[in-house]
Structures are given as C-alpha cells and as structure tokens.
Amino acid sequence: MESSNDQPSPAGTMKAFTHTASGLPSAILRLSHSLPIPILAAPTDVLVKISHASLNPGGSIITRMVPMPFRTKPSIPDMDFSGTVIKTSKSVPVSRELVPGTAVFGTVPMSQHVMGGKGALAEYVAVPAENLVLKPSNVSFEEAAGLPITGVTATSCMDLAKVKRGERVLVNGASGGIGSLVVQMAKGAVGDEGMVVGVCSGRNLEMVKGLGADEVIDYQEHAPVWKYLESKFGAEPFDAILDCRGVQDLWLHCPKYLKKGKPFVTVGTTPKDYNFIGIVSTIGITISNMWLPTWLGGVDRPYLTAKGFPDLPGMERVARLAAEGMKVPIDSCWDLEDALKAYDIMLSKHARGKVVVKM
Template sequence: MSTTTELPETMHALTFSARGLPPSTLILTTLPLPAHPPGNLLIRTSHASLSPGVSIMMALFPGMAYSYPAVPELDFSGTVVTAPPTTDAGEQADGAFNPGDLVFGSIPVPLHLRGVGALAGYIALPPSTVALLPSHPSISESDMLIQAAGLPVSGCTALTLLKAAKLSKGMRVLINGASGGVGSLVIQMVRAAVGEGGTVVAVCSGRNAEMVRGLGAKEVVDYVAHAPVHAELAKRCREGGQWGEEFDVAIDAYGVQELWNNCAGFLKKDGTWVTVGVAIQEYSVVAMLGAVCKMAGNALWPVWAGGVNRRYVQVMATANGEELRELSGKVESGEIRGVVEGVWGMGEVGEAYEIMKMKSARGKIVVRVER
C-alpha cells in the first residue's frame, strides 16, 4: 500500500443505530478510521450527496438488515489517501489509482448495509466503485468536487433511462421530474441525443422552469399551474392544439402513476414510457408495498383488462466504475453538468434532509464532509 500522508486514528461521521427517518436518527460522532484490506482504496471524503432511496432504506429496512452503528448515504467525492500498488497493467479500469488522485464514486448497497456510508471522513472501497474526477475548463476543482458528489447513482440512473428510451435524432420527448437529481441530468442527455431537430418538453414546477430551459428543454409545463398535467399535455398534443403532435417517448424521472395511467392522450401508440418506477408518497411499509403492486401492474396488466395501451419500461440502476467513467466523459465533453441545490455542513444535515423531503430541490443536495 502507498499513502499520501500520516493517517489520523479517528474520523468524524454521522451515524444511526435504529430504524427511522433522517435526520432524527442521526448523531454526529467520532469513529475509528475504517479498516482497508489489501486491494482497497482509502478515500478522504470531500463531499457527499443525499438520496431519497437511502432514506427509504433507513426508515423501512428491518434493524437486522444493517450493521449498527451505520453511516448514511452512498455517493461521494474525495481524495485517494491509500492505494494498492500499481502494476505493469496499471490501467484505471483495472483499479490503478494513486495517492492524491481526486475521485468520485458510490458505495455498493451490500457494503452500505454493513455500516459503510458517505457521511464520514474516510471511506474504504474497492477501486471498481470509483472513477477519476472529471475536469472541465469552466468548472473549478472545488466546484467539480461538489458537482461530482451528486453524480453517481442519479447519473447512472439517467444513463439507464436514456439507453432504455432508444432515442434518435429528431424525436419528440417528454420528461417528467425534469428539475430533480435524475431529471436534471436526463434532460441534458436527451437534448444531445435528439439533436437540434428534436423536441424536448419538460414537466416541473414553475419555480424551476427557467433552470430547466437552460438545461435543454424547448418548452416547460408547470404541473402546479396546469393540474391535472396529463389533461394539459393531451390538450396541447391533440390535433389543433398548441403542439398538434404526440410524443415518441416519455421519460418519468420521478414516478407519477397518474401520468402513466393517462399517457395515451399524449404518447404515440407505438411510443414508449420509460420510468424509474412509482414514487412513494410516505415512508411506510404500506406505501412501499402499494408502489410495488402498481409497478407490477403497470408492466403486466393486459390492455383487454383495462391496462394502458403503451409500452412500459422500468429501470433500476447502481453505479459502477464503467458507468462512472462514461458520466465523467459526458462532463468533460460539456454534454452534462451536475446541478446542485446547495451545500450544507455536517452539522446542518437536518436542514438538508428536510429540504430533500419537500421534493422540490433543484438537482442534488450536497453535504460538505471534509473539515
């Protein structure tokens, strides 16, 4: 193992020791530095981002699923402190990182359930879970560390949605949830995929409309001002309406069941609905089971029995080194940039989690971990 500096014996971290929603279950404490077996990287965490999926796990997974005390969150950016020695075949894909390298990555869920999380001063991880921090001439290194902390899971989900949509130049695409952590990245990728001849229409709240236009939307529909939004979309798409043409693909980056139920009014008969699933409205087992049942019904319910007569594709994604490098390339080429609502300190995570639970953040919510 090679290292950049003498290591401390302890680190600061946010931990939880019982099932429940953050931030009420979290305490800011001191932990021993994580053990890092041969072959693993030891990373000093710079920033981490918050994920609704982690809050769901913390609130709903039985206590036996976690090794307590556990540290929350998965996605991070930071600096390699200790790295395995490189070999003659020392390519990045083979896990060759050096002390001092700036990286971003995501903690695998099985490792997270063993107590490892991103809201800690140091993380020990396999090299396959990280990638070198992207660089771009218009983004400073410090800002890139912030943006990259929000990229891994949201970015890989956006990539998976994009690939499932099978877009081509000139297509008409609708994106729901366009201002969130996933949607703000999807809209940029879709804009590049359909080209200047394509049309990207976004659904979000009016307060985020200007930002979403800046990310690539030709038009924005405010779901608050035009409720129910499915009726507004159908009105604009029908013959003689504002648009007069339906969409080839609809991408739901949030998970609104009502939109899927009524998508025949604005999605072409041979069109595809691509979604992250069905969003739960509250953190309860009943709500989770209800969402699972709806997702199964969306995929399996036949048209003759009342199902929606459109193709339904649901995706799931986790972050791995290959996809992280693909995301990095998109940042470096200027195709995408990370969108961040704001940055909070470790002692301010209560406010950060409350903003996330309001479900109105622009992009990702990031926590500054490094002191």
Template sequence: MRAISYSRFGGADVLELTDLPTPKVAPDAVLVRVRAASVNPVDWKVRGGYLDAVLDTFFPAVPGWDVAGVVEQVGLDATEYAPGDEVYGYVRKDVVQGGTFAELVAAPVRTLARKPATLSFEEAAGVPLAGLTAYQTIRRAGVHEGQTVLVHAAAGGVGAFAVQIARALGARVIGTASEKNHEFLRGLGAEPVTYGDGLADRVRALAPDGVDVALDYVGGDAVAVSAAVLADGGTIASVVDAAARDDHGGQYVWVRPSVPDLEALAALIDAGKVTVEVAEVFDLADAAEAHRANESGHTRGKIVVRVAGGAG
C-alpha cells in the first residue's frame, strides 16, 4: 500500500511517499480503506519528536490520527462493523507507527464511529481530533444552558467546534480571534473580540459580571486572562496549559478516543448544529505541504489530505 512515512524525527522534509505492507488486523480492530485524513498540530509535533517522552515511535512511522474511510476487513472480535461501513475516527494508538496517512489503516474499534451521513469524507476527516477536543473540554467544564463561555482561538480548528457545541447547549459564547475572522465567528453564533493586549478589558465590556467558563485552545497568557475575567465559581479548561488545573482548580484535558463522543458529534453534525470548515485539500503525495500549511498557523479550518483508494 502507498503511505506517507518518516524514518527519523525532523521537519516536513522527512516525510516521503513509500510502499509499506498492508497492516495486520488485531481481533478488536478493523482495516479501513482511507478516503481522507487531516492534519493537526500534534502531527507535526510528533513528527518533530516533541512527544517522544510520552509515546514510543517505531520507524518507519506513518503520521496521522484523523481518518474517514470505508471498512474493508474486520478483526476476529470486531462485531461492531462490517465491510462497506463508512466510518470516521481518532485513531490514536499507544505507539506512533501505523497512522492514517496511508491507503489502509488498522483501527481499533474503540477509536471509530459511523461517519456523519451529511458530510463528505474530506469533511468528516476534519472532525475527530479537533471535534473531540472541543467536546471533551466542554463536557469536563460542565458547560450548560444560560452560561457565558469564553473561547480562546475561537476561529481555529478546535475553537470553531467549541463555539458551535457550546451554542448548541444553549450557552452564550464570546470568542477571541483576529479581526479578519470576526464575521466568521458571528456566523457560528459567537460574539467576537480581538485577542492581544487589553483582551481582559474587552471581555469585561461584553460580560461585566464575568464569564462562567473559559476554554483555552491557544496557550500563552490565555489562562491568566481567563482567571482575570472569571465569574465567582467559574471554571477554566485548557488543552495547552496545566496551570488551568494546578493554579486555578480547573481542567487540563488530553483528548481521548471515544466512541460515544464521536457518535454525539455525528448527531450534532447531522442535525445541522455543527458544521465543518475545510481550508484546503491536498493529495497524499503532497502531505509534506499539508504539514507545512498547518504548521504555519495561518489557516482557518481544517487541512485535509485526500487518499486515493488504490489496491492494498
């Protein structure tokens, strides 16, 4: 099968199009013919070796954790699916090796759910990691109807999902973004504010009594600003800064694969409450350029890699 792989840590130039053996399928896994995958910041951080202290890497490593595709073969005990089923998922394993930037990926059933019916494969591939990150931070923070929620980096891949999920729960959302993305945020139902110096004052102008929940998807001084505008009894959740938990009694979240959460996201999407913005689609052979585009940090929406379904 064709795949993108790398045999040493480094920049995007270490990625190359290669031929690798078809993955073996464990009893609790299925073989998915990949139609599309997407790039997340963690992908180039893993490629650069920044998570080597957390996850063992076996070379040649195939990057990618997001996938949308079609089940081709089921494992001996994978009764949840049958060949031909359309699935999507966050295929994070316990080691870095057989990722989703390949024609075929062996995916544990705990990482998959049925693809949202209303999405293309390219759109569906943009959901799992970012959507789960938003969904799980919102759940851990206890967001509910009537609350005011501050979303940092609201126009980013995770933030845009968080805005929509919080709005679907009945919360008021204030979102930080550059001015060029303010109209985009208004379209998602958020009240935009420009990030940078004076952010706390701008948030207080919109929410004089403070915000009930602050969601940090960017790092930097986001937790400190959140603490400054938090209402009494409010909560901070961050996927970047452990200070949210250690210094402010909030939540520090590392996203997990979750079948129920993927199903909940699919339900929100198919109900028209959550949409997916795809910024650009690359071919598999151009995966290095897809990594560079994501690494630049200047895109709005998801960077997707389309995988041609050739023979395994």
C-alpha cells in the first residue's frame, strides 16, 4: 500500500472564520480568504478537508470567556466537523485506516482550540489521529458533523442515568441536539414496555414522537412544566430525568415526580447569558445543586452532570450507534458565508437538532 505520507499537501490559502477579540460571534467573527492551510506539525497529525462544521454552545462560551492574550491570533471558532482525509503524518497507525480519501468526522482537541487557535469553521484542519473516526457510510457528512460533542454528551447522560428496560424516563429539551439523541437512546433502553416522555415546544411535538417518545409535552402550553409534571406523574413518578436543556426549576421540584434515590441527570444549568457573570453564576448553581444538604434547602435526589469531552472510544461508540440507525436531526445547514446567521439560530436555544455550516 502506498504510504499516505507520500500524498501531496494542498498548497495556498483557505477560507475560515477567525477572531482576534473576545465576544459574541456576531460581533467578533470575520471571514478570511487568505489563511494558510494547516501543516502536519505532530507525528500523528492528519490533514482533513472539512465538508461540514457543527455549532455548539460551548464554542460560543469559549469565544466570550477566554481572554485573547491567552489565545493564538487569529483563532478559528468551534470544534466539531466532518470531512475527507487529505494527508497523514508517518506515525499514524495503519490500523486506523485514515488514508487519503477516507470520510471521517471528529473534533479539534480543546487544548489546541483554546491555546493554538485551531477550529472547525474553516476549509481545512490538522488534528491528531485520535480525534478522528471513520464516518459510517449510512450517515451524511452533514449529520456526521453533529456527532462528536453532542453524541458523547448524550451517551454520558445515558451512562449516568443507568436506564433499564421497562422504566419510565423524562427527557427535557427533547428536540435539541443532545436531547434528540437521548430520546432515541432512552427508548432503545426502556423498550416497548417502558415509557419515554419528552418535553419540547409545540412546533416540535411530531419530530420528537418520530424519534421514539411515547408522549410529548409542550412546555409552552403546560407552563410551568414542573407543576404539570407533578399533577400528571406524581402518582407514578419517573425512574430517571435527563435534562438536556438545563432548567433549574425542573430540578428544584423533581421530588414530586422523580422516585426517591433515582437520578436527575443534566447537561448543566443553562446560563441566562453567555458572559462572565452568567457562566460564573451557573457554576455556583451547579455546585449548590450537587452538594447543598436538604436541611439547608437542597433537593433530596442525586444530581449528576454529563461530560461532553469527546475521546476516541466515545466517538467510536457514537459512530456505531449512528451506523445502527440513530438519527442526527438537522435544524438547518448554512453556507460558510452565512455562518453568523447559523450562530444566531444556535444561540436562540430553539434549534430543532443541530445547526451546521457547509464549507
């Protein structure tokens, strides 16, 4: 077999969104047409021509929260992508099958994103081989881009919840990127004899039912949702709650509809605003939820926070689930030139599945 290292690298420049200041994407991102194409700087680096990038709230938190004196300028935003292998370094294991022309999806390592300025909103990216997995043939590039952070977070939710066959499960934020995957995983875990109840806006009811939910609650029609859950499910409480939106009131009142000793799993409390005060406040709320004793007003249920840092085993697991039929709902797909509109949709917190950008 011809060594992948013998394949030529593309020459010239690439298009990418970059920023040299901290702030909201709409205020700081600029489209560059003359950024150098990345080189293979490490022994196991792989150069990928990006097909699609997906947007995550964490990416926008980084652009607002991490001071630019600690970052490479210019920096490219966001981390998750799909694409095609162009060239590999000599030390990439042959067993990984990451030869030129291979379709993959992956993520930029957090350290290289924050400190090195690497990102997914570009035509090319160079990342370690361990940050890439083969794209299943039945999954489009558009869908695959939405798998790394979102998929690993969803599987973390399920691992913490330890959902069993025949149980009753509530999924809040069931139409979002993470929630839409959790609904499918939860239904597969509880089986036909179990029950999955999803919470989302009324316009997404049919979508969530199509993902496998047995019942769907419109949080706008039944506001406040916690009170509706108490009245409807107080007599037959849930075995697990998976909050994929981060709603504090759902946690504070959960003893009224969640069995004693059963887990409340969350992706973390959603900040009111993605700024320093909002993030710090959210961290404080999370610590309080986890450790505040009941005699000081704490809630008598386990509060567990999902992890969303992709690694190779986690992404390979997500790839298997997608190959087996797990759907990745796409809210919208935008051309690179319209990426700022894509950020507006993602940050509205009302996206139906993933928001992706096509290179």
